[in-house]
């Protein structure tokens with residue numbers, strides 16, 4: 349089973365991908381991780397990608413597809429792959445289809461984690477972590493029991509991610525709607541899309557994803 353996970357940043361794709369990887373012996377292909385690994389390993393593609401990223405440019409689709417092909421070769425015996433973060437555009441989806449076709453495979457299922465924009469902004473902009481032990485908190489959903497004191501380690505310093513501001517989140521959502529949503533139509537035309545409600549609690553999201561993968 350080859351699975352594509354779609355959903356805006358912050359929808360919980362990474363968490364779900366990790367769980368499916370453990371549960372179903374699928375191999376997660378995260379393009380960000382693959383790029384970093386290839387650069388660190390100094391492979392031919394990695395050196396090319398490293399040069400491009402150093403210049404602050406976007407790594408071309410063909411190079412990313414090459415990395416995906418290498419990773420698939422390295423994990424030939426797996427039960428399938430989970431793609432998270434790629435494809436992001438129709439052009440990338442077509443390139444992925446071509447790659448899989450050349451291997452006698454296809455994208456079998458596309459799971460879209462649907463979330464409400466405003467709710468996602470609230471979810472992301474409210475989160476912070478203990479600067480000492482890393483425990484995660486949220487202004488609305490998970491405050492420390494004693495204000496300003498970490499439940500776990502008693503630390504009193506907290507940190508926020510620089511990118512967790514409303515402007516940045518809205519900008520990312522805009523990019524997602526513009527570029528990635530057309531992909532849903534692309535895969536719908538192939539009858540592969542299953543939508544799950546990403547605003548539900550995590551157990552419900554997991555259950556819906558399992559049904560999406562096991563159903564016809």
Ligand SMILES: [Zn+2]
Pocket residue numbers: 478479480481482483498499500501502503
């Ligand atoms: Zn702490």
